[in-house]
Amino acid sequence: MQNTRIILIGAGIGGLTAGLALQRRGFKVSVYEQAAQLGEVGAGLTLSPNATHALEAIGLGPDLAKLASRPARQAVLHYRTGDVLVDQERGDLPKKQYGADYYQIHRADLHDMLARAVQANDPTAIHLGHTFLGLTQNSDTVDVVFKNGARVTGDVVIGCDGIKSEVRAQLWGRVPPRFTGNIAWRGLVPMYRLPPGFKIEPASAAAVGHKHSMARYLIRNGTMLNYVAFAEKSGWETESWSVRSEVSELLEEFDDWHPSFKTFLAATPKDLCFKWAIHDRDPLPQWTKGRVSLLGDAAHPMLPFLGMGAATGIEDAVVLARAFQQAKSVAEALLRYENARRERTTFIQMASRAAQERLQGGKADGYTKKEHKNEEFLGLFSYNPATVAV
Ligand SMILES: Cc1cc2nc3c(=O)[nH]c(=O)nc-3n(C[C@H](O)[C@H](O)[C@H](O)COP(=O)(O)OP(=O)(O)OC[C@H]3O[C@@H](n4cnc5c(N)ncnc54)[C@H](O)[C@@H]3O)c2cc1C
Structure with missing residues (x-):
């Protein structure tokens, strides 16, 4: 398995975390990204303890401690009065409760630390200007074609190409988001x-x-x-x-x-x-077909009302790498990966939809701690992708 040629399509936060997690377990990866330059948009990102566990497991703990912010408290506010409706302690508490910090970070800072770490392990790992066009697979290999005319052959392909995933379209049909x-x-x-x-x-x-x-x-x-x-x-x-x-x-x-x-x-x-x-998109009943699977938004895009989209892609990445290390074949690795991940991400996809009503349903006037059924209340923080059964 150590010589498995792993192709990742997409160098977003999901694809790069997968690349790094696989490298950390001794695998060689090739990441193909459509953009001519690496980068992320100017926006923030919440990393709840479940995501922090994953990033720490792949060696990014010190970088996070340096670059990410750790809010002391977190509140729910009334839109019209600005009043604090719910006030929660953060600071040291998430680490005590869940074993990892609750962070907030600039997306570009996280993306940059991932890209640097992947390239430090292997300066040739990331291929820019490669727009995935199509793939064909047989029982032993997968051939991939890019818009620039390049062709590569691998043993496995993981589509990390976001909500508009072309890899997903080729596996499961073209359904617009x-x-x-x-x-x-x-x-x-x-x-x-x-x-x-x-x-x-x-x-x-x-x-x-x-x-x-x-x-x-x-x-x-x-x-x-x-x-x-x-x-x-x-x-x-x-x-x-x-x-x-x-x-x-x-x-x-x-x-x-x-x-x-x-x-x-x-x-x-x-x-x-x-x-x-x-x-x-609705949850997929299956992600993997043969030697090809999906990760992050390509597999399970979700509404942003629980702030779990990137976090779940980061979780996927660490579980995927652990599945590859434990398995004796590509088929076994992808089966272990999907079995460990699909139920949780489907649950979060559905819970993210329900969270819209809590936040936007006009409940501000009566909003108390009882109404505050957020991602922590749902138990999402207590998941550790570095130790969960795979
Ligand atoms: C308003 C909002 C706020 C959010 N806040 C949070 C938050 O606080 N916490 C959190 O965890 N999540 C949050 N999310 C969700 C998070 O942004 C996404 O879930 C996450 O960015 C998905 O990462 P990804 O790597 O799977 O996909 P993407 O970030 O979409 O990356 C996909 C990559 O694939 C590349 N690509 C696409 N097509 C091709 C192709 N054909 N060939 C080659 N490359 C290709 C793209 O260029 C891109 O680099 C938020 C989302 C929104 C909308």
Whole structure:
């Protein structure tokens, strides 16, 4: 198994984590990415203890401790009054409770640390400018063709190519992702743009509203505020992280929100206000076909209302590498991987849909700890992909 030629399609957070996890267990990987340059969008990402466990298991603990933020507290806020409805301790507590920290990080910082680690292990591992076009497999190998004319043969292919996965389309048919009726605006606001004395307290919070919700937290040592603001809205359905929006459009949408929100929305740099339409897919009854399987959003895209999309891709990656180390054949490895992962990710896909109603169902006035059935309440933090049975 150690000589298995493993091809990963997509160098997002899922693909790179899989690459690194497999390298750490002694496998050689080749990662093919369509983009000409490596990179991630300017936005934040929450790494709950389940994801932190995975990243620590592949050696990124010290980098995370240096670059990620660890909020002391996390709150749920009322959209109109700004009042704290629920206040939770974070800080040292997640490590005590779950064995790993609760972090928030700039996506580009995580992506960069993964890419550097993969390239440090093998400078030839990542192939940019390779758009996956198609594959054919037989009982021994898989042949892959790229848009630039390149062809490679491997023993196994893992599609880590995101919600619009072409690998998934080739395995299970071409079904376009479905628009969910939600638009999200995301922004990164340098703290110096906020009015003097304006405080972000606590450092991490979600706000519940009526057909609207928001998450906001500080990253990069408290120098930047990351937010993502959701609105239920139809008429615009572009699934892309790079569509610009006017700050005025965002302010109009959140007009009845408390000034403690509108102040930082208004401070978004003009060229850094983006919006995109949130899409979803139903869970797949099976991921693997022969020597090809899926990982991350390609396998189980989910709504962002539990903040578990990247975290579950990171979990997949570590479990995949463990499955390859334990198995005696590619078929056994992929079976162990899918059996260990599909039920949990299907559950989180469905729970992420249900979370929309909790956050945007107009419940702010009566929202108490009892209503706060978030990802921690669902038990998602207590999963450790580095030790779970595979
Ligand atoms: C508003 C919002 C907030 C979120 N917040 C969080 C959060 O706080 N915590 C969290 O855990 N998750 C969060 N998520 C989810 C998270 O962003 C995604 O689940 C995660 O980025 C998926 O990673 P991935 O590597 O599977 O896919 P992607 O990030 O989509 O990466 C896919 C890669 O494959 C490449 N690719 C695509 N097609 C091809 C092809 N044909 N050939 C070659 N390469 C290809 C792409 O260029 C890309 O590099 C959020 C999502 C949204 C929408």
